Amino acid sequence: MAPSKISLCGVTKSFGSKQVLRGIDLEVAMGESMVVIGGSGTGKSVLLKCILGLMQPDDGSIKVDGVETVDLGDHGRSQVMRKFGMLFQGGALFDSLRVWENVAFGPIQSDGMPPAKARDVAIAKLGNVGLGPEIGELFPAELSGGMQKRVALARAIAREPEIIFFDEPTTGLDPIMADVINDLIVKCVSDLGATAVSITHDMASARKIGHRIGMLHEGRLVWQGPVADIDRSGNAYVDQFIRGRAEGPIQMQVRKL
Amino acid sequence: MSVPLVTLLGRVTLAFLEAIGSVSAFALQAIRCALQPPWYRKQIVHQIMEIGYYSLPVVGLTAIFTGMVLALQSYTGFARFSAESAIPNVVVVSLTRELGPVLAALMVAGRVGAAMAAEIGTMRVTEQIDALTTLSTNPYKYLVVPRLIAAVITLPILVLLADIIGVLGGFLVGVYKLDFNDAAYLRNTLDFLQFQDVFSGLVKAAVFGFLIALMGCYHGYTSKGGAQGVGMATTSAVVSASMLILTFNYFITEAFFAL
Numbered sequence: 001m002a003p004s005k006i007s008l009c010g011v012t013k014s015f016g017s018k019q020v021l022r023g024i025d026l027e028v029a030m031g032e033s034m035v036v037i038g039g040s041g042t043g044k045s046v047l048l049k050c051i052l053g054l055m056q057p058d059d060g061s062i063k064v065d066g067v068e069t070v071d072l073g074d075h076g077r078s079q080v081m082r083k084f085g086m087l088f089q090g091g092a093l094f095d096s097l098r099v100w101e102n103v104a105f106g107p108i109q110s111d112g113m114p115p116a117k118a119r120d121v122a123i124a125k126l127g128n129v130g131l132g133p134e135i136g137e138l139f140p141a142e143l144s145g146g147m148q149k150r151v152a153l154a155r156a157i158a159r160e161p162e163i164i165f166f167d168e169p170t171t172g173l174d175p176i177m178a179d180v181i182n183d184l185i186v187k188c189v190s191d192l193g194a195t196a197v198s199i200t201h202d203m204a205s206a207r208k209i210g211h212r213i214g215m216l217h218e219g220r221l222v223w224q225g226p227v228a229d230i231d232r233s234g235n236a237y238v239d240q241f242i243r244g245r246a247e248g249p250i251q252m253q254v255r256k257l
Numbered sequence: 258m259s260v261p262l263v264t265l266l267g268r269v270t271l272a273f274l275e276a277i278g279s280v281s282a283f284a285l286q287a288i289r290c291a292l293q294p295p296w297y298r299k300q301i302v303h304q305i306m307e308i309g310y311y312s313l314p315v316v317g318l319t320a321i322f323t324g325m326v327l328a329l330q331s332y333t334g335f336a337r338f339s340a341e342s343a344i345p346n347v348v349v350v351s352l353t354r355e356l357g358p359v360l361a362a363l364m365v366a367g368r369v370g371a372a373m374a375a376e377i378g379t380m381r382v383t384e385q386i387d388a389l390t391t392l393s394t395n396p397y398k399y400l401v402v403p404r405l406i407a408a409v410i411t412l413p414i415l416v417l418l419a420d421i422i423g424v425l426g427g428f429l430v431g432v433y434k435l436d437f438n439d440a441a442y443l444r445n446t447l448d449f450l451q452f453q454d455v456f457s458g459l460v461k462a463a464v465f466g467f468l469i470a471l472m473g474c475y476h477g478y479t480s481k482g483g484a485q486g487v488g489m490a491t492t493s494a495v496v497s498a499s500m501l502i503l504t505f506n507y508f509i510t511e512a513f514f515a516l
Binding site (some may be wrong): 083085088089092155 | 384
């Protein structure tokens with residue numbers, strides 16, 4: 001078995017009296033694509049932000065390549081961040097910069113690459129996600145949702161990271177564009193040989209981009225296993241979720257009118 | 258009845274102290290980042306243009322009309338005591354010590370502080386600040402420090418220009434409306450002006466610039482929610498910067514001119 005790239009042990013996180021993560025244990029092997037599924041508000045985004053260091057967990061351990069990342073200083077965090085790429089749910093493209101400048105941002109600002117060379121890298125990465133060089137001159141506001149997602153993917157892979165995070169990569173896209181994005185994610189992760197962690201509630205996406213799936217419910221991972229086993233998990237929470245049924249152990253908090 | 262009142266008072270006091278602590282921690286982190294490389298020079302130059310160059314029309318208009326009104330009002334008051342000759346002195350001292358820095362800073366707080374809070378607040382709620390972090394770029398260094406440095410550099414320059422334009426406004430009213438001799442007006446202006454008058458105004462301007470940028474960045478950076486959160490951040494940035502400008506104005510004045 002491949003060594004662990006990311007390792008979480010007993011990770012907890014609360015906001016006031018609301019406990020969002022209640023002791024997460026998770027191992028993601030090198031080169032593996034792990035997908036975390038779960039309903040809205042179950043703590044998926046918080047889990048991702050804790051691994052990325054955008055949020056500080058209250059307790060527990062998060063290791064990347066065997067190195068503890070909780071409580072890292074600025075320099076150490078910057079070193080770890082160099083390994084990461086992230087595709088945000090809304091794209092999070094910088095409005096004031098052109099598309100190519102968005103893609104080249106990491107190479108220029110963080111790696112000190114000369115702008116002319118970084119521009120060539122950006123155009124190449126845009127090509128990898130199926131966008132022509134002319135798109136590079138536009139501003140993010142001039143692009144459709146699907147194109148923004150592709151640009152965000154190009155930015156996430158521009159520095160050829162070892163680990164890529166995908167936050168709801170297909171949310172807000174039509175089914176065809178969602179499948180295009182899924183294909184691009186599989187291709188980019190495979191080309192880079194990267195480890196991937198995705199969070200989604202789109203089962204078609206989870207089945208396509210993941211090697212393994214974990215189900216998060218009320219701050220706990222209630223099931224983990226290979227994608228092939230998801231339909232015979234024997235877990236009532238997973239069964240209800242993947243079949244999209246209102247009846248089952250997961251109760252939605254709906255206020256009566 | 259008195260217990261709920263005490264509880265309320267306690268909550269307000271705690272919230273106030275928490276806010277002071279939070280702003281202080283933000284300011285210290287920003288200063289720490291400002292003292293260490295890398296410095297984003299392109300961002301600093303861009304902010305100098307945004308804060309300084311584009312604020313010039315509004316600050317200039319404020320200054321010229323303030324100088325004109327000051328001359329006119331002083332005349333109507335001083336004429337009762339036959340002290341009209343003191344008008345150039347009153348105009349220049351009032352402008353350089355108080356009205357130039359305070360009014361220019363309030364104008365810039367309204368224009369620039371609000372824009373900073375709205376821009377950074379929008380970046381916060383659309384996860385652009387998180388994206389900066391994932392691209393190994395410190396958001397304090399990239400967003401906050403250039404704005405602080407630019408504001409501290411440009412506010413004194415703006416105030417110096419406001420002083421000159423304001424004195425010109427007083428001069429125009431004095432000479433063309435109140436029939437002062439132009440050479441005598443200028444001589445009176447320069448004879449009574451001291452280095453400390455201008456210097457204290459410039460020190461105030463630098464401090465006010467820091468406060469405007471700090472409040473704009475802090476409220477934008479800590480904004481939550483969507484459009485409503487950004488709107489609240491914008492309002493809070495302008496109100497808090499204006500209050501701090503008026504408060505610090507008193508203490509700096511006392512430090513320079515207390516008997």
